[in-house]
Amino acid sequence: MAPETPVDGASATGSGGAPARPGQTGVTQRHTFAPSSITLQPRDGTTASATVDPIDTGASGELSLPADPGQVGWWQSGALAGDAFGSVVLAGHIDSKDRGVGFFARLLRVQSGDEVVLADGAYQQRYRVVTTRDVPKASLATSTDTFSQSVPGRLVLLTCTGTWSPATHYPDNLVVTAEPVGTATPRG
Numbered sequence: 001m002a003p004e005t006p007v008d009g010a011s012a013t014g015s016g017g018a019p020a021r022p023g024q025t026g027v028t029q030r031h032t033f034a035p036s037s038i039t040l041q042p043r044d045g046t047t048a049s050a051t052v053d054p055i056d057t058g059a060s061g062e063l064s065l066p067a068d069p070g071q072v073g074w075w076q077s078g079a080l081a082g083d084a085f086g087s088v089v090l091a092g093h094i095d096s097k098d099r100g101v102g103f104f105a106r107l108l109r110v111q112s113g114d115e116v117v118l119a120d121g122a123y124q125q126r127y128r129v130v131t132t133r134d135v136p137k138a139s140l141a142t143s144t145d146t147f148s149q150s151v152p153g154r155l156v157l158l159t160c161t162g163t164w165s166p167a168t169h170y171p172d173n174l175v176v177t178a179e180p181v182g183t184a185t186p187r188g
Contacts, residue, residue, distance in 0.1 A: 031184040032080035033125075035118035038072055038090060040106055042114040050103040052090060052118070061141070063158075069093035069102025079149060081118040081125040082184035086149035088118070091158040094170070104159035107132075107176055116155060116178050124187050127155040127178035134161055134172045146175055153180055 039049040055073030058064045065073050072092040079086030092104035114129045135144055137160075146156055155178040160170035 032082040039117040069096040125184040126181040
């Protein structure tokens with residue numbers, strides 16, 4: 001029995017392609033996942049990777065970052081890697097008094113065009129950096145769309161920046177925004 005053709009003449013799959021065979025991904029399906037690793041791939045070739053742990057906002061409304069500055073946190077109330085809409089937000093310390101320079105200190109050198117790869121055990125999603133900007137911490141959540149879930153799918157990387165003060169710590173956040181390069185693909 002042939003699939004029904006909608007009245008407007010479009011195919012039943014909505015994309016013009018054949019339906020997926022059993023056990024295969026259809027042309028309109030996306031793979032989404034909670035990232036467990038991040039790899040920064042700047043054009044200068046100094047690739048670096050870190051583990052990613054789920055984080056969320058604490059009682060104060062601030063992100064609860066991993067204590068280890070060598071690790072990065074994924075905001076689990078945001079989008080999954082590979083989602084068509086929403087911000088996949090990763091945040092990490094730039095440094096630590098007790099543990100030294102953090103993984104996200106590398107964001108200070110990130111430029112438009114550099115690539116970032118998020119992965120889990122099965123899939124990976126590539127992103128290309130499009131903007132970097134400093135935002136006062138006091139206005140990050142209230143005056144920007146950093147955490148928006150109504151934007152086209154994107155990656156947002158956050159760390160502290162500015163001149164450190166013992167009284168106020170870092171005054172700003174470095175916000176790096178990256179757009180997906182295609183859809184998530186199987187690792188391998």
